[in-house]
Amino acid sequence: MTPEEGGRGADETARDRRAETTPPVAPERGNDSERSPANWGIALDLGMRLGISVILGLGAGLLVDGWLRTSPVFTLLGVVLGVAAAMYTIWDVAREAMRR
Secondary structure (H helix, E strand, O other): OOHHHOOOOHHHHHHHHHHHHOOOOOOOOOOHHHHOHHHHHHHHHHHHHHHHHHHHHHHHHHHHHHHHOOOOHHHHHHHHHHHHHHHHHHHHHHHHHHHO
8 A cells, every 4th residue: 555545654664663662762851060969058058048037037026026015016127137138148149159
């Protein structure tokens, strides 16, 4: 049969045989530096800095609010200052990492 009559041509048969005998190729995953432990260390460092800064700001705000018997004024101010400090340290670490 010819390909026009619904049969398979020689090109299609050869392509099918190659597909059966060729092992699958794993997709490209990028270079190893994207998954290096140094990058995980930087991410852990940034996360710890963010958490510690916010917790310290919150704690200081709660202490001052309790001492002055004010409402959540200093608690909110402490959280805002903690987040600002965290953003500064993250920016500082990122800038230092870019220099390397």
